[in-house]
Amino acid sequence: MILVLNTGSSSVKYRLFSHDLGTVAKGLVERIGEADGDAPDHESALRSIMSDLDLDGLDAVGHRVVHGGPDFSAATRLDDEVVAAIERLVPLAPLHNPPALAGIAVARKLLPGVPQVAVFDTAFHATIPPEGVTWAIDAELASRWQIRRYGFHGTSHAYVSRQTAALLSKRPDQVNVITLHLGNGASACAVEAGRSVATSMGMSPQGGLVMGTRSGDLDPTVVFHLHRVAGMPLDEIERSLTRGAGLLGLTGDNDVRTILRRRADGDEQATLAFDVYARRIREYVGAYAAVLGRVDAVTFTGGVGENSPAVRAAAVAGLTALGLTLDETRNAAGDPIISTDASPTAICVVPTDEEREIATQTWTALG
Ligand code: ADP
Numbered sequence: 001m002i003l004v005l006n007t008g009s010s011s012v013k014y015r016l017f018s019h020d021l022g023t024v025a026k027g028l029v030e031r032i033g034e035a036d037g038d039a040p041d042h043e044s045a046l047r048s049i050m051s052d053l054d055l056d057g058l059d060a061v062g063h064r065v066v067h068g069g070p071d072f073s074a075a076t077r078l079d080d081e082v083v084a085a086i087e088r089l090v091p092l093a094p095l096h097n098p099p100a101l102a103g104i105a106v107a108r109k110l111l112p113g114v115p116q117v118a119v120f121d122t123a124f125h126a127t128i129p130p131e132g133v134t135w136a137i138d139a140e141l142a143s144r145w146q147i148r149r150y151g152f153h154g155t156s157h158a159y160v161s162r163q164t165a166a167l168l169s170k171r172p173d174q175v176n177v178i179t180l181h182l183g184n185g186a187s188a189c190a191v192e193a194g195r196s197v198a199t200s201m202g203m204s205p206q207g208g209l210v211m212g213t214r215s216g217d218l219d220p221t222v223v224f225h226l227h228r229v230a231g232m233p234l235d236e237i238e239r240s241l242t243r244g245a246g247l248l249g250l251t252g253d254n255d256v257r258t259i260l261r262r263r264a265d266g267d268e269q270a271t272l273a274f275d276v277y278a279r280r281i282r283e284y285v286g287a288y289a290a291v292l293g294r295v296d297a298v299t300f301t302g303g304v305g306e307n308s309p310a311v312r313a314a315a316v317a318g319l320t321a322l323g324l325t326l327d328e329t330r331n332a333a334g335d336p337i338i339s340t341d342a343s344p345t346a347i348c349v350v351p352t353d354e355e356r357e358i359a360t361q362t363w364t365a366l367g
Contacts, residue, residue, distance in 0.1 A: 001016060001018055001019065002359045003053070003055070004016075004017065004062045005061060005064070005103050006064040007064070007100050007103030008099050009095070010030070010032045011028060011031070012032070012042065012046065013026075014049050016053055016055075021359055025052075027049070027052075029045040032045050042099070058111065058114055059366075060114060060115045060117060060362050061107050061114055061117070062116075062359055062362030063078070063104050063107070063117065064100065064119055064121070064354070065086060065097065065104075065118045065121070066096035066100065066121045066152065067093030067096055067121070067150065069089040070150075071085060072122070073126030074365065075117050075120070075361040076117065077365055078104060078116040083108075087101060092150075100118075104116065115366055119155060119357075120154065122152060122154055124151075124157055124189075124196050125151030125154050125196045128149070128196055128198060132291075133149040133151075147203060148203065150202070151200075153187045153189070153201065153205075156179075157189040159354065160181070160299055160301045161179050161194065162194070163299075164177045164299045164346075167297075167348055167350065168346060170296075173193045173194045175193070175194075175297065176192050176193065176294055176297075177191045177296060178285055178295055178298045178299070179191060179301065180285075180299065180315065181301050181352065182209070182300065182302040182304035182311065183212075183303045184211065184212040186216075186304070187201045188281070188284040188288060192292055198287075198288055198291045200217075200284055206242060210246050210277045211246040212255075213242065213243050213244065213246045213249070214241070214246045215246055217280070218241070222241075226240075247259055247273050247277060251267075256303075260274070278315050278317070281315040282316070285316065295323065296346065297347070297348050298324060298347050299349070300312050300315070300348070300349050300350075301351065301352040302352060305349070306349060306350075309332050309334065312326070313331055322345065324343060325339055326339060326347060327339060327343075334349055335349065336349060337349075
């Protein structure tokens with residue numbers, strides 16, 4: 001059995017898998033540390049999860065870790081040295097890695113005999129070639145401060161691109177896929193023969209597509225201008241661009257369902273936000289078609305990608321010249337393949353399953 005733990009700043013999501021990857025149990029501990037929360041801290045959250053589960057015969061624990069920095073290109077078995085290396089990455093991911101480290105520390109303490117593995121969101125993107133991760137800034141500065149593209153959502157892009165190959169009755173190394181993970185966070189990935197060769201998020205999950213509350217791609221001058229001309233302190237700018245931007249910044253709402261309802265009622269803000277959101281996705285599909293040369297499939301996943309025919313239609317609208325022709329009926333039904341039979345490139349909908357992928361990678365890492 002494998003226990004998968006996804007520890008966030010105020011929540012722990014868990015899922016217990018049998019050895020054949022059936023789900024034995026799953027759940028969520030929320031609002032950790034809040035007055036009316038489920039647990040006062042991460043340690044008691046994990047203690048309560050473990051006391052609820054029958055962990056007799058547990059073989060391994062897989063931890064989701066957002067940032068693996070430049071050093072981790074695969075899921076890695078945890079020991080003191082690996083934990084120390086993840087701790088050194090905290091400056092690269094100050095919001096995301098500390099809660100994962102808290103979860104790791106508690107799980108190692110409570111399950112001392114059980115092998116534990118860190119599965120990184122960045123690892124799948126370790127195959128992107130240097131020209132795809134290097135930004136054209138002072139090379140010495142970039143190297144000294146580890147400034148480059150890392151990419152995120154890697155477990156999802158890995159899982160979904162493999163599932164897409166299976167859907168097309170091909171092996172992963174036989175297909176080129178553009179995967180579009182559209183959830184609260186959102187990112188695009190170009191997968192060439194099973195390997196990530198381009199992705200839209202950058203040094204943090206802030207770059208690329210328009211998201212629920214994050215801006216996605218932005219000219220860095222915006223930051224200088226807000227600081228120098230608008231007089232905003234850096235922390236406030238960061239908060240605005242990460243928690244008050246994206247769909248929320250444009251409309252006051254970050255739930256795509258609400259935006260779609262408002263748009264249907266003729267709301268101009270919601271209509272513009274939808275158009276900005278969809279156009280950014282189309283721009284990335286076009287860019288990644290250019291990176292890949294040949295595209296066998298474009299695959300939608302994540303809460304929005306799996307559930308919104310309107311977003312999917314807008315995201316590939318006008319791309320018939322790239323070989324993408326949507327079948328309206330299949331799209332409305334949310335079929336696994338939503339392109340027409342004659343469409344040279346398949347358009348697919350594949351539910352993501354990051355926990356299952358973490359369990360798979362945990363198992364692989366332990367040989
Ligand atoms: P996370 O990125 O936090 O894992 P999800 O992948 O579950 O989140 O995606 C959450 C988003 O999915 C929400 O913003 C919600 O707007 C969107 N969503 C869920 N169902 C639908 C739907 N039927 N139509 C459009 N958007 C949806």
